[in-house]
Amino acid sequence: MTDTDARIWLSPPDVGDLERKLLLAAFDSNWVAPVGPDLDAFEAQVAELVGVRHAVALSSGTAALHLALIAAGVRRGDTVLVPSFTFAATANAVVYLGARPVFLDSTPDSWNVDPALVAEELRARAERGALPRAVIAVDMYGQCADYDPLLDACDRYGVALIEDAAEALGATYRGRAAGSFGLAGVLSFNGNKIITTGGGGMLLTDDSRVAKQTRHLSTQAREPVPHYEHRTVGYNYRLSNLLAAVGRGQVQRLEQMIAARKATFEYYRSELDGMTFMPIADYGAPNYWLTCALVDGDRDRLLAALNAKNIEARPAWKPMHLQPVFADCVMRGGDVSADLFRRGVCLPSGSALTEHDRKRVVDAIREG
Template structure:
């Protein structure tokens, strides 16, 4: 916690606004719009997944439509495609940012067009806080006139060429789940480019109630609005965002010093100065005989948790049979990689314990 969350939560109770109306929601959206800049219009929702679902609705994705999606991601990126009975087309990663490969993307686009259907959307991810290849992906988007949904669920505070993630896509998503760099306890936002799209998103997120004196519904809506208490947590969290980004990047500097000279371990890092990652999670690839299971077990014996990388969507039983374009780099990364302790509250004592395991057991 950042310290001021309770003040805004108390405001929700004092004003008897604890559901989906209240000043915290408005102020949270306004603060995010000011932070992001670039004519960003923010709609606060119950989850990042809900935001992706609404983004697809705003782009009129329907049953049978192709939606191109990055394979190397959490399942919440892809599931809303199935909510709408559309058809996911998965694309591999490139080796610099681990995000959507432009070459594989264009191959996928051409394939869909050959099938008689241009994709309705491209969902690209800024994985683990690392910005995607923005220029290359947007060039393809413009070339084929396919809108981009930018999944920046993990990338609040990250930048590409000094511009914040969440401002590049036609629509964008940020998550405030409990494990993200700041949280609302759960929740997310949809970022659009104009007021009309924001109003449309808000309409769909509040059960699509027609503007009448009685309850009238002409189309399908959802109960997706963020509540005023959660937004109060978000307001307090947002005040400490820059400190949390700094702390996460400090963790990366620690791991760089710890394993940077080890030929058997690659620390996932920004490819050049155009990319500014919040390093939401620090991840490593194990090479040669340094298997991920050996490293994971050594940490576990010392009561230090690590986790596997995301298992790519095209390798998930749920998505078996859907087309995949690329050379399975993301599958190789999954097989060899681990996520290391990366919380904003990682202490010097924690770093010492991690160092001891690496230096005594790994080197």
């Protein structure tokens, strides 16, 4: 296979000499256990970047969501408001605790959860004495949800807000960093995210109680005594020191990666007049994690045409209310998120994408 035939992936890892140097230094120091100096440094680095007091690095973004919901007091039988247009992990973490997700539709203005629907649902549930324990907002494809009205609604009814910023590190809302809103913010460092540790996630918070509880539960809830003492059920959720070393290098290159992904978004938008790209809300700046667009035609035929050219592209998220596993859950609205799934396509957006790669994608779309 020639270089021009090489597979173009949707959002592959982009690691280099800096990450390798930091990883080998951690390895050579023998800090290969779950905790160590690179883990502490990585947490401090991200906390400073986002502007929060506490950061706890964990094994995945899903683990961070799980512990954030525990910190919000979610228990068996509770309800949690969740955007329908999201990845399954957002809803799965609710079910881990025996709670029930209530799904809400998106707004076409940003593809994020509709704040008016959130406020309406909270009002209706308050009137019948059935408020949810928490609301999760998701920063879709690297663009922040509209947090002013979301925070107003949650504060009015005393409901915790959790920010699923798994896709959004480096994005901002009215000058404030993604991951800094609500009781806790959640990041993912999965291999396809804007920065990666190969796997992993992080919980961000200004609340010292939440940070302390999260650290405790993520290390099997071991009590600080010489023997192994446990007074509650814990989890093996800590990120390893070696992976944190990779993350330290990735954070240093974050601005460069955002700029590269933004350039790809702008190239696609300028070259593909027949596609409607995800709107950029005027209240902030995304990190351009994935370039997504709507196709007026046969979306699946286009995906097949791209795959035939050795180009990976994927449908937009299938909404949770259309997933068989959540078929019996309550849904409010649904037309917007269903249409985003029916017509939505995610295009190759990696930060190492070359001009030649971008042209291959555009040419294949035009042909398809």
